[in-house]
Structures are given as structure tokens and as C-alpha cells.
Amino acid sequence: MADDVKRRASAHAGPTTTGAHASGGARDPFLLACRRVPTEYTPIWLMRQVGRYLPEYRAIRERLSLLDLCKTPEAAAEVTVLPVDRFKVDAAIIFADILLVAEPLGVGLEFAKGEGPVIQAPLRTPSDVERLPEVDPDEAVPFVFEAIRLARRALGGRVPLIGFAGAPFTLASYLIEGGPSQAFLRTKRVMHTEPRTWQALMEKLSRLAIRYLNGQIAAGAQAVQLFDSWVGCLSPADYRHNVLPYMRGVIAAIEGGVPVIHFGTNTAGLLELMREAGGDVIGLDWRVDLGQAWRRLGDGVAVQGNLDPAVLLADLEAIRRAARAVLASAGGRPGHIFNLGHGVLPGTPWQHVAGLVEMVREESRR
């Protein structure tokens, strides 16, 4: 694994520092940091940097539903670029949703107002799992790949574009629970009492994640993030037996030599196992000290994170204090990508996001 990372890194790394927003290629701070190459300043992007907190996004959502926006490549590409124009973040992430693949899986998908996603026909029996079709992303979600091509063009090389997918566990939990869950009891029940059904489901979702991410890379994504957002509900023993082998398979199958960001929340007890599963960058939420987490993960990996998104609801003074603490914890080591510990919260003032990006650039310049 480490060798593989190095091989890929050496194929891409140019000089050891770079000017900002210049090349849109392997010399970008974001891509360099993914390879743990020193950069002039700590690159920053934010999960859910496109969302309701942005006035331009709200305006577009007045005419398009979330699903329609995802399915309209011109509009998806347009909103993807918004935070690059407005905040000068160091990476864009394609506007999409990890549940877009639920529709072609035939389980139905709806975004209820203010309620989050609803899976209309959640998986309830082993035969529900058997019946899930093998999905060809080229046929099922061509609009995502088209949006990536358009976004690359709109970015014009200013910053790299990140693609993403839901990790198999997190997708499985949505499909089984029927939507967001607090305790994931149905998912754990399948895992604990129907191991063959669990295996079949995870294998299917792993194949889908691989094809979907490689399709995004072929379309132009320059890095990919696997969102295993809900995996932190598991014990380390359950993660090791029921998630790690699949994640390892997915990450090993990513093509094109692009960096892989492996993200989850509530994972302070799973970090070593996530590292074992793979990824060039481990995404950390705010519930762990970044420096301590990095020491546990070891030198051979970059880290992304980890400001509490709730801090952006406070004031600029609190934001600066908390951003400084994250940078201090990273200690200026190459391989830190600044981000929140999870997505930007809906009520966040956009001015606070602007302030954060400026502060991180200013405070980290070396």
C-alpha cells in the first residue's frame, strides 16, 4: 500500500511548492498535500461547500429540486464552481448526492422537504438484496459524468475537481434503514444475523462504487472521496469483519492514479482500521485531535479536517481561535488538507466561510 502511494505520488509530484490557482494539475496545493508534498500554505476546501447557506445556490434551488439539479449537468457544473469563485477554495467537489445510485437500484428515492432522503422500498429480506440489479453507472447516472466534464471546463484549471461516492457500508445502511438513522439497528441486525445477505449486499455495492468512481475519474475527476459517513456507529470488531475487506477492495480498484480520500464521522475508535483499508488521505471529523489522530495513523498518509462545523455558526473570533488550534495540531507537517469535520451546516453565514478560507491561508503560509 505505502509503496503504491509513493509510486503514484512520484508519477505526479512536480516541484515541492507551487503558486496558488495556477495549473489545475499535479502542482496544485490540494493535490500536492494529498501526496504529502510540502505546499506554500495549507490547502482548504469544505464538505458541502455548495449548499443552502449560499445565496446563489438558494436561487437555483428555487427553480430546481435537488434531484433535478443533480440530473441537469449544466446546472450541477455551475453550482460546483460557485465556492471557487466566491471563496477561492483549493478544490471543487462535483455537485451530486451519494444516493443518486439508489434510483437505478430500484429502491426509490425521494428528498422530503427538510427531512432528508427517503428510500421508498428499503431492503427488508434476503431476496430484496438478491433482486438488486447490477447497475452500470454509464447508463444509470450519465448526468454525473457529463457534469464532471462541464465542471472541469468551467474550472479552467483553476483548482482540481474531486469526485465522490458513498462507501458500501453507508449506502447499505441507507438502503436498509430507509433513510438517515440514529442507531442503525436494522443494518446491524442484518450484519449480525444474516452474514450471507450482508456479504452479498456489500459485494454488490462495492462493485457499484468501483465502477462509479472509475467512471468519474475517466470523466475528469482528479481525486475521489469515499464517504463512509455513518460507519462510526460500528464497534471496531464489526468494522474489521464486516466493512474493512470491502473498503480495501474498493480503494485498491480505483484507477488513474488519483488520490483517494477515505472519510467517515465518529471514527475516533476506527482510525487504524480505516488506514488498513486504505486511502491516500484519511478524513477526520472534529471529535478527535488532528495531531493525535495523525500519529495513530502514521507517517504514510495525509489527513483532511477537522474543524467542528458548529464553530462556523459562532463568530469570526471563535472561528479564528478554532482554526488556529487545528493548524497547530497539524504542526505544519506536509499532508494536511484543511476541511470541516463534516459538511457546512445550513444556517452558516457565508461570510464566516469566506473568513475561514482567508484565515487558513494567512495563518498557514510558510
Next chain:
Amino acid sequence: MADDVKRRASAHAGPTTTGAHASGGARDPFLLACRRVPTEYTPIWLMRQVGRYLPEYRAIRERLSLLDLCKTPEAAAEVTVLPVDRFKVDAAIIFADILLVAEPLGVGLEFAKGEGPVIQAPLRTPSDVERLPEVDPDEAVPFVFEAIRLARRALGGRVPLIGFAGAPFTLASYLIEGGPSQAFLRTKRVMHTEPRTWQALMEKLSRLAIRYLNGQIAAGAQAVQLFDSWVGCLSPADYRHNVLPYMRGVIAAIEGGVPVIHFGTNTAGLLELMREAGGDVIGLDWRVDLGQAWRRLGDGVAVQGNLDPAVLLADLEAIRRAARAVLASAGGRPGHIFNLGHGVLPGTPWQHVAGLVEMVREESRR
């Protein structure tokens, strides 16, 4: 701190092993394990071991609401003893609710059906905090102390009785949010933007927790658990500045030389800081490997946990596998108290709880 623990331990520890359910005093496996003294087998009790999953409890709840049950000492003592009779657990915990103190604080308290607790007048302004009265638990919740006296009598020395209180942060979050919360955004906002209000609130709730727990000890509680159930929503930096000093103060003020269990969920990133705050026993949820957590905490402390409560919804085979994994992770070191990582879930078959208690006793006997 470590010296204090040892002093208290040496004042209490008798011979290094003991028969089960014999003395109800300092020779009980549970109390010995709190002091890291070797025991014949790993003692076990379960958070929320009295709850809707127990037929006898459901029958009592048909005639008494949760609040009425808490306020009727004879009934509270009766349900406290149920799991000792039925499962032979190694400790009883007084039947009560961490929010009982919300009523005398004047914010109102209601348990909505299936919705959990609702605070009717949540704290919204600094003056709401200023107006909170200093509560004298002897006057405000005398029924808890009476229930403890009756439960001690009903237990007749079979197993020790644990008292408990909500930790200041967890209580503060309920009072500010108005009930259970997912993201604790209002609480964090006060913490980040109104430090003086936060300090005043935490000081008030710390004084209350100290008086309440010392009152329980005076009434007969032989150990106490501080439930900082929701503290795992915080970053380590926020914990260090906004919670740790208060927790340290509360734990240092516990009288009577009884062991203190310091519990929280989602705390895999906070363990060293919780240890710094204090406690003879650190309670772990299931999201961390118990052995790894114990190594991080160091030798000078006992640990309690940490089976995922969701495993009890599976089957006896899965329960045995998971219980063995927890025991293996503890490695037979003295000072492990078996428990779940959080409370017994409502739909749990009581036979699974019975099975777990038997398995742990059998598998851990040395």
C-alpha cells in the same frame, strides 16, 4: 489523583478474591473491580437494566408514569432490584432519571410518549441562566434518597447499589436544547460565543451534581456514575476548555470514598481528557476497542463496558461471539466491569440479557 484513588482503594479492599453475592460490601466483585483488585470472574451490570424490555417493569409502568415511578420510593426501589433477582447482575443502579433535577430548576420537564424528555422552558438567554435557582436536593428530590434507602434494604447486601447523576455538560445540553439533540448547535453556540454564561451555567450544575451525588452516598449509594452521555459531540479542544475543569471539580468533591464511574458515549477521541478529569472507572461505549482504550487510559484506572447494545437484538450466538471479543480485549486484567456501551435497547428480548450475564460469568471465571 492517582494517590487519592489508591488511598481510597486500600481503605476498602479486603482479600483479593471473593464469593459472589455474599457480602454486599467492599468484598463484592463489582466494588473490587472498581479498585482494580482481582475477582473470581468479571462483574457485570447493564446500563438501563431496568426498562421496557422487562415484563415486570412494563406492568408497573401501566399504573405509573415514568416521573410518578421515580417519585414513589417504594416502587422505584422495587424496580431497582428486579434485574438482581432475575439476572443475578453484580450491581443495582437506583431507578431514577438524570433530568429529575430539571423540575426544581424551574424549566419544566415532561416525558412525551415515545419522544423522550421535553424541557418546557429551555434556557435561551443569559438571564435565563442567571435566574436558575440554587437547588437543595434534600428538599427538591427527597424521593431519590428515600428510594436509595429502601433499595439498600431490599437488596439485603446481595449486591452494591450505584447512585448516579447527569454530568454538567450533558445536563446543560438538555436545558439549552430543550430535549435530546443531534448536533447540539445551541449548546455549542453558548459555549463559543457567551463564555461567561457558559461558565455560570456549568458552575451551577456542578454544584448541583456534587450535592446530589453526595446526598445519594449519604443515603446509601456504594458507588456513583456520572453520565456525561452527550459529551462526545465536542472536539477535544472544546472539552478541555469548557468541560474538563468542571468535571474535575465535581469528581474531586465526591465524598465517602466511594468509587466514581465516569461515563460518556462517542468519547473515543476524548479518553485521555476524561481520565485527566478523573474517576476510578472510565465507562466506554462500543465504538472503541476496550483494550486499546485501556492502554490509552493507563494502568491507574478501571474500565467499564463495552458491548454494542444492538448485539442484544441479534441472537445468542452473535451475543456470545461479541461478549468473548470484549473479554478478550480486556485480557483478564483486574479492573474490568462488563457492561454495554450504552443502555439496553427497548426491543431487547430479556432472555438475551439473561444469556449475556451467564456467558460473561462463565467465560470470565478464572
